[in-house]
Amino acid sequence: MTTAIVTDSTTTLPGDVQERPDVRVVPLTFAFGPDETYTDKVDLSNAEFYEKLKTSSRFPSTSQPPTGAFVEAYESLDAYDEVLVLTLSRKLSGTYESALSAAGMVDRPVQVVDTKSAEMGSGLILLEALRVADEGGGFEDVKRAVEGAVRRCGMFFAVGTLEYLAKSGRIGRAQRLVGTALDIRPVLRLEDGEVVPHKRARGRKRQMAAIVDEVKPLIESGHQIAYGQVNAYDALSDLRNALGTRGRFVAEIGGVVGSHVGPGAYGVAYL
Amino acid sequence: MSRTAEGREDGVLPTSELKVVVGAAYAALKARAAKIDALNVYPVPDGDTGTNMLLTLRSVMEAVSASPDLRGEDAARAVSRAALMGARGNSGVILSQILRGACEKLGEARSLDARTLAEALGGAKERAYSAVREPVEGTMLSVVKDAAAAAQSFVDGGKSDPVEVLREAARAAHESVRRTPELLRALREAGVVDAGGYGVAVILDGLRAALAGEELEIEESDEAVPNEGLLKSTVEHSAEEAWGYCTEFVVNGFSGDADEFGAWIHEVGKSVLVIPDEDLVKVHLHTQDPGGAISYAGGFGRLSGVKVEDMEAQTKARVEHEATAPTVDLGVVAASRGAGNRSFFESMGAVVVEGGQGANPSTEDFVGAVARTGARTVILLPNNKNVIPTAEQVAGLVDVEVRVVPTRTIAGGLAAMVGYDAEGEPEEVVDEMCEIVSGLRCGEVTQAVREARIEGREVPEGAYLGLLDGELVAVEEGVEDAAIRLVERMLEEGVDVVTLLRGYGMDEGSARKVAERIRSLDEAVEVEVKDGGQPLYPLQMVAE
Numbered sequence: 001m002t003t004a005i006v007t008d009s010t011t012t013l014p015g016d017v018q019e020r021p022d023v024r025v026v027p028l029t030f031a032f033g034p035d036e037t038y039t040d041k042v043d044l045s046n047a048e049f050y051e052k053l054k055t056s057s058r059f060p061s062t063s064q065p066p067t068g069a070f071v072e073a074y075e076s077l078d079a080y081d082e083v084l085v086l087t088l089s090r091k092l093s094g095t096y097e098s099a100l101s102a103a104g105m106v107d108r109p110v111q112v113v114d115t116k117s118a119e120m121g122s123g124l125i126l127l128e129a130l131r132v133a134d135e136g137g138g139f140e141d142v143k144r145a146v147e148g149a150v151r152r153c154g155m156f157f158a159v160g161t162l163e164y165l166a167k168s169g170r171i172g173r174a175q176r177l178v179g180t181a182l183d184i185r186p187v188l189r190l191e192d193g194e195v196v197p198h199k200r201a202r203g204r205k206r207q208m209a210a211i212v213d214e215v216k217p218l219i220e221s222g223h224q225i226a227y228g229q230v231n232a233y234d235a236l237s238d239l240r241n242a243l244g245t246r247g248r249f250v251a252e253i254g255g256v257v258g259s260h261v262g263p264g265a266y267g268v269a270y271l
Numbered sequence: 272m273s274r275t276a277e278g279r280e281d282g283v284l285p286t287s288e289l290k291v292v293v294g295a296a297y298a299a300l301k302a303r304a305a306k307i308d309a310l311n312v313y314p315v316p317d318g319d320t321g322t323n324m325l326l327t328l329r330s331v332m333e334a335v336s337a338s339p340d341l342r343g344e345d346a347a348r349a350v351s352r353a354a355l356m357g358a359r360g361n362s363g364v365i366l367s368q369i370l371r372g373a374c375e376k377l378g379e380a381r382s383l384d385a386r387t388l389a390e391a392l393g394g395a396k397e398r399a400y401s402a403v404r405e406p407v408e409g410t411m412l413s414v415v416k417d418a419a420a421a422a423q424s425f426v427d428g429g430k431s432d433p434v435e436v437l438r439e440a441a442r443a444a445h446e447s448v449r450r451t452p453e454l455l456r457a458l459r460e461a462g463v464v465d466a467g468g469y470g471v472a473v474i475l476d477g478l479r480a481a482l483a484g485e486e487l488e489i490e491e492s493d494e495a496v497p498n499e500g501l502l503k504s505t506v507e508h509s510a511e512e513a514w515g516y517c518t519e520f521v522v523n524g525f526s527g528d529a530d531e532f533g534a535w536i537h538e539v540g541k542s543v544l545v546i547p548d549e550d551l552v553k554v555h556l557h558t559q560d561p562g563g564a565i566s567y568a569g570g571f572g573r574l575s576g577v578k579v580e581d582m583e584a585q586t587k588a589r590v591e592h593e594a595t596a597p598t599v600d601l602g603v604v605a606a607s608r609g610a611g612n613r614s615f616f617e618s619m620g621a622v623v624v625e626g627g628q629g630a631n632p633s634t635e636d637f638v639g640a641v642a643r644t645g646a647r648t649v650i651l652l653p654n655n656k657n658v659i660p661t662a663e664q665v666a667g668l669v670d671v672e673v674r675v676v677p678t679r680t681i682a683g684g685l686a687a688m689v690g691y692d693a694e695g696e697p698e699e700v701v702d703e704m705c706e707i708v709s710g711l712r713c714g715e716v717t718q719a720v721r722e723a724r725i726e727g728r729e730v731p732e733g734a735y736l737g738l739l740d741g742e743l744v745a746v747e748e749g750v751e752d753a754a755i756r757l758v759e760r761m762l763e764e765g766v767d768v769v770t771l772l773r774g775y776g777m778d779e780g781s782a783r784k785v786a787e788r789i790r791s792l793d794e795a796v797e798v799e800v801k802d803g804g805q806p807l808y809p810l811q812m813v814a815e
Binding site: 183 | 616
């Protein structure tokens, strides 16, 4: 029994995972207005995307992949017995629904799992799936490993401003941080796939310290971690120094998630 | 004639009699309130000890007027509660505890004899000391202690005339007041006696005169009290009604006929307080036409601290709120001054009590605001050193859980609000806010209202003072220079974020300039400027 993995473009593919024949990526898109649509992580380099974010008068919108794109991906993997689909959190996107309805349209077994995460978080979950598959695990083994990883996976992240999350509607319970009279540097986390407030810090140093306080004990107790950043190279390098580990990989967060968290965001996922 | 001759079988404190006694104490204090306000160690415009004590007594007077038939323990309880509800500021809270301690003894007593009076003073002393976590000698605490001790040894020496006991207590109190500068260096340097202690002595004078059935003569006994002619005042027996608008303002640079002004205000208002002080006059009245009173007063000088509240609506709101049970888990009440600051607190979910430096809110203000939150646990942010004791009294007066996060400035209170989460676990939220407060440095810039010598420094009148967590760190001619000196001190301690709250007399351009200079001192520091609108302080700042 061989297993192929389909995921969406918001999952970070570390190292040479992109080259693997058993992994297929379905892209989301983002747009600065109706005539300017880009494919996530394909059409624009990170630097180009953030330049656009800075200069465009329009706020970017993002789109889930069309159902047909998933159908195509499932059919292209006919060399494998079964397909497991890992999508970004369904609380943040309709991608899960799109993948699910596509599963009903193909004449082969496809199972869709909501990672309740994105980028470096879903990237760690994907690595876990591939590890079990590479060790010879069957479809059920891989699926069980993924479901366990979804339960254990968490993410803390810092944003430079709440504006992007608020405008994109992905702010979840962190909505209550909006409108604080004094400037705050929020630390957020993903909880059951939703953005929730973790701490309102004042000043960048405290913001990072709040993340370090949470993640350091996780590292010490043996969790693996991965970093991600949106045009926040300096902050990320400080964070890596503070945590004292390079992590499994560093995600260059793409235009879709980047449109939601805004420039200057960085964070760390653990599994 | 003495009012004390006959022992009363049904308790010694019928409120109809009390009204006369409290009225006499009130009149004595009222005549001295402005002087007591002026006895302020720091020459900052917050000298309101006399006013705070007076408002505390006023609340008692209103209560005894409203229920003239209470006796014994019921009367004692009514007085204690009214004092606490009216308590403003540190001095008001301690006075309310003095009254409570005295009433506890008087309420149990069968007759108002010399021994009972001595015991009442002893009870007053006990309550006063236990109200303060770290009692400091050279304050109203030592004055009440010395008065109580003198009364007790007088009685132990076989004296039995109640009027003489009070005379002895008052004498000892005045003597104790004169000693306060020996006990407190800050008083010595400022060349003043303790304001609250002096208030206690004056109240004892009033009580003694009332018991003796005499008109009160106010002794000019203390040279440290600036010389001024006696102010005539009458006891007001009318209960303060929930009538019209409670109107307060200060007339600065008062010029004109003071008698005519006072007469006019008394004419249009009820519950009138007109308190002159050097070149300003503080006014409190209830009137149906606040606009008329304000525009009339405007003809006598520049107005500040204008506050108008609809008493009838407040009473109605209070009645409505008392009828509703709490509906949410967590709420915040913040004492604040200035339109900008109010909107900041409100935008973060707090109920605002107007008041702070120069106009302390009362315990009752807090109790009403606690009800308005509709919450089962309510966090109080006093936002002023002098309001902390008032806030600490609230827990004993309401049915909901109350926690005080001891913020000392408005800016500090706003920083604490960053940790507030209405949906959080109450204990965790309180801990978080307390933790924020413990890491704050709070700076204030204000102007010296008179010449002074503080901690060995000469402070000319009109100089800008920079206070860092209450300690004087800068005396400068310009407001910007004082602010920068203050910030330099903060930066020495390694801060990351500085918030400037612009207030009285500070335009946006000056505030921006200060912010720019902070950035040029340390480019890693994040600086923000907010328009707080607080009176008395051109600038408040908080750094973390």
